[in-house]
Structure formats: structure tokens, C-alpha cells
Amino acid sequence: xxxxxxxxxxxxxxxxxxxxxxxxxxxxxxxxxxxxxxxxxxxxxxxxxxxxxxxxxxxxxxxxxxxxxxxxxxxxxxxxxxxxxxxxxxxxxxxxxxxxxxxxxxxxxxxxxxxxxxxxxxxxxxxxxxxxxxxxxxxxxxxxxxxxxxxxxxxxxxxxxxxxxxxxxxxxxxxxxxxxxxxxxxxxxxxxxxxxxxxxxxxxxxxxxxxxxxxxxxxxxxxxxxxxxxxxxxxxxxxxxxxxxxxxxxxxxxxxxxxxxxxxxxxxxxxxxxxxxxxxxxxxxx
Numbered sequence: 001x002x003x004x005x006x007x008x009x010x011x012x013x014x015x016x017x018x019x020x021x022x023x024x025x026x027x028x029x030x031x032x033x034x035x036x037x038x039x040x041x042x043x044x045x046x047x048x049x050x051x052x053x054x055x056x057x058x059x060x061x062x063x064x065x066x067x068x069x070x071x072x073x074x075x076x077x078x079x080x081x082x083x084x085x086x087x088x089x090x091x092x093x094x095x096x097x098x099x100x101x102x103x104x105x106x107x108x109x110x111x112x113x114x115x116x117x118x119x120x121x122x123x124x125x126x127x128x129x130x131x132x133x134x135x136x137x138x139x140x141x142x143x144x145x146x147x148x149x150x151x152x153x154x155x156x157x158x159x160x161x162x163x164x165x166x167x168x169x170x171x172x173x174x175x176x177x178x179x180x181x182x183x184x185x186x187x188x189x190x191x192x193x194x195x196x197x198x199x200x201x202x203x204x205x206x207x208x209x210x211x212x213x214x215x216x217x218x219x220x221x222x223x224x225x226x227x228x229x230x231x232x233x234x235x236x237x238x239x240x241x242x243x244x245x246x247x248x249x250x251x252x253x254x255x256x257x258x259x260x261x262x263x264x265x266x267x268x269x270x271x272x273x274x275x276x277x278x279x280x281x282x283x284x285x286x
Contacts, residue, residue, distance in 0.1 A: 012040045013075055015205035016061060016092060016173045021070035023053070023060045030056045032229040033070070038173055038205040040075075043195060045220035046209045047240075049250050053229040054209045055097065058175050061207065062094040075172070089117035092173035093166045097181065099158075107153070107161050108146040111137055114168030129168075136167035139194055141187070155182035163191065167198075174198060176208040180215065192219045213254075217241050217265035225249060241265050 014037035023031040031053040038044055038061075046054045059065040061072060063080045072080045074091055083091070093114070102110070114136070115129040137143045140160045145153065150161060159182045166174060176195070180188040196219055198204040210216045216223055216237065223240040225233040227249045233240045246254040246267065253270040 012203075014039050015075040016072070016207075017075075018057075018061055018072045019070055021057070021060060021072065022068045023056050023065055024068050025056075029068075030229050031060060034226070034229070034231050035070075036061075036207075036224055036231070036234075038207050040172065040203045040205045041199050042221040043199050043206040043208060043219055044222045044224060045216040046207065046224050046226060047211075047213060047216050048226035051228075052226040054226055055177050057226070058094060058177050058207060058209055059096070062092060062175055063088060064094065064096075086117050089169065089171070091171055092175060093169040093171045094175040094177065095163055095166045095179055096177050099162050103149070103151045105150055106146065107142055107148050107150055107164075108133065108137070110150050110161055111142070111164045111168050114165040114170070117169065132170055133168050136164040139167060139197075140164040141190065156184055156187055159183055160187065160191075163194075172203075173205045173207070176206065178209050178211060180210070180212065188215070195219055213241060213246070213267040214265070217267070237265055241267060 016038040017035075018037075019035045021031055021034045022029065034053075034057055036044065036046075036057075046057065048054055056065060060067050063072070063083075074080065074083075080088060112129070112133050115126050115133065118129065119126045134143075137146060140163050142157070142160050142164055145157060145161070150158060153161065159179070163176075163179060166176075179191055179195075183191060192215060195206055195208060199206050199221075208219070210219075220237055223233075223235065223237050224231055225240050225245060232249060233245050241256055243254055243256050246256070250269065255268045255270055257266055258264070259266050
């Protein structure tokens, strides 16, 4: 399924649906009765304070953490529990946090790992693979690093390589757990552009965990606010990213306004020592 064509309609059935999902670590419930749907051509951002269950929910959707209750189904109605790992890997992929860089392996080899689910047990039967690997590296800006060892890269470079490997997997569902971590400002912006391209141009259903609320406002079609493992709000960015919802969720006053330059929502947590706009610092005595 090479990345070809343009998807223009968002009125499509979900590619991945979770209903009443509950996930625990031992006796501690981390995700409680959560329902979410990932739709082709749309970006769903999961936000919330630390410990709210965002990453655990993403791992549970990817079947890397077993749900204690609830159902997770693909667009064809099959439960993820009923699929073998290799078949599931042709339907969804997860870019998780903290992937280690293997020694003695080149960037291109790591990106090509993403083609594993599409190959036979002997590594053959993937004629589109090399072209998809090339495209994934080009989209993430790592083509020039193709022959570098992954263990020689900076954290930001390695993050882009792992994203390229996920793109090479070429699945209809892409899950991203804080993908802008380790990236400088330029590559944060470019990564979010890639996310929007994948949804808008290729019809990928994207679920993304973000700590930066402004990034969520800029990239998401739908925002899911999690607090203590439960969904407290779901909707378009302007419906969820409000002072009334964010302030109690994060335990700090969060101001929200519309940027007059681009029309995007902007947020600011109001700290005790934030100086008021336009205030002039008072001189100190010698």
C-alpha cells in the first residue's frame, strides 16, 4: 500500500475503535473506561497531565499492553486480540518513547525494519519495499544519514529515524507517543507537518500523545483530554482547549487565546512569577 493519492473526505468509518478500555499495572488502574475512535484522514491528540494514562492508552491500543476490560477493534470489525502480531503490524504501528539505538546498524537498515511485516519469513516478497523506505527517509529528512550508524546520531536524529521506520511500515493507523521529544524547534514543526500530510494526503488515522498544548491545537482535528485515567473532554481543539477545562485538569490557571496572525489557539500557564505583559522591570538598588 504505497503512499499514493489524496484523501479529501473525513466522513469515514473509524480505522481503530476502543470502547470501555481499562488498563492496569498490577492493582493500579491507569486507564479507566476510555473510548476513542481513530478515523482515516484525521489526527486525534491525547493530552493531559503527567500520569493521566496517555502513553498507557496508546500502548494498549497497539496491543503492547493488555486491556483488563473493554474492546479494541480494527475498521473491519476484528478485535486486535484475534490477530497475530505480524498481521497486526500491517494495520498499525507505534512510535514509542525511548527507543534504543542498536550498535553497528545503519540508518537505512533501521528504517527497513519497518518492512518486516510485509515480507515472507525468508525476507522476500516485498517489491515495493525499497521505494517505500526511500520515501520514508525523504519525508523525515534522514536520507543524507542513510549510511551512518544509528548509534552515532543525536537524540533528535535518532527520533526521526525511528519515525521513518514507522512510516516504512506503511500502516493505515499511526500511533505516536510524544514524537517531538528530543527535537529542536525546526524538526518539531516539520514533524507536525508530516503528521498533517499523512492524514490529509494519505488518509492515515493518527493518534498522537502531546504535552505541548499549542502543538495539539495546531495539528489535531480532535483532542481527547485525560485526567487520572479517564476522559474528561473530547472535541475539536476550540472545544477542549479552554481555560475552564484545562485549568482544573493541570492544577494551574491556563489562559487561552486566538493568535491573530494565524488563527490558532495559544495557551499559557500562569505562573506566580510571570510578569504582566508590558510591565517594566523595576530597578534594583546597588
